[in-house]
Amino acid sequence: MNWLGFDVPARLSQIGGYMIQGLINGVTGMLGALKSTIVNAASSVANWFKEKLGIHSPSRVFAGLGGFVMAGLDQGLAANASGPLARITDLSGQMTRALAVGAGGVAIATASPLAAQVPASALEATAAAPAPIQQATYNITINASGGNAQDIAEQVREAIEQIERERRGRGFADE
Structure with missing residues (x-):
């Protein structure tokens, strides 16, 4: 299309490019002003909190907040410990049964002579039904x-x- 002596699509494309470049130049040119505005707003909010809460030492406030965070973490761990502990207990039971079966039904002895042992009849145990471990008397x-x-x-x-x-x-x- 050639109206008024120039190619309209090419000219509109060029105008669109100029608009985008102008937008980029405007945003990058104003980044300093944007940063300054954000810093000033944050300082104003911090000063307002200090004034309203009677804060003279921000480090004390953050130390207190850190204490609250740690107390919250402690409470969260305490409130949710039963799940991981149950999983660990289940896993240790599975490992004990697997070791008993993997050792031919005989428990792996520790350095103590009082370690648990399995009777000779348990050597016939299968993986599906591991022999119970019996305490030596x-x-x-x-x-x-x-x-x-x-x-x-x-x-x-x-x-x-x-x-x-x-x-x-x-x-x-x-x-």
């Missing part, structure tokens, strides 16, 4: 006639070692 008789605590402790240690040797001899060891 020790019956120890100590004759403490005039002995001191060190002597008693030695007798207990010797009795437990004897029981463990007997258990290993019957095939109940966790070797």
Whole structure:
């Protein structure tokens, strides 16, 4: 289209470009004024709060607010702890059952000779029905006639070692 001696679409496109460039120049040229206006408004609001609340030290106010934030966090954690704790309890139970099955039905022993053990019959347990873990029971008789605590402790240690040797001899060891 050529009206009045020039291409109208091309001319309108050029005018649109000038409008956009003018808008960009106007916005960027006024950024300083916009920033100044925002800073002044924020200062006015802060001063108003200080005056109304009788604040002389902003650091004390923010320290108080920080305390409120921490107290709120503490209350939120306390109010919602049951969910994560239940999940942890469930997970630990699943892990205990998996370890019992993964060890052929025998519980993994700790360094303590009083660690829980599983009877030999539990070795036939399947993954679908893990064997229950049973606590080892020790019956120890100590004759403490005039002995001191060190002597008693030695007798207990010797009795437990004897029981463990007997258990290993019957095939109940966790070797």
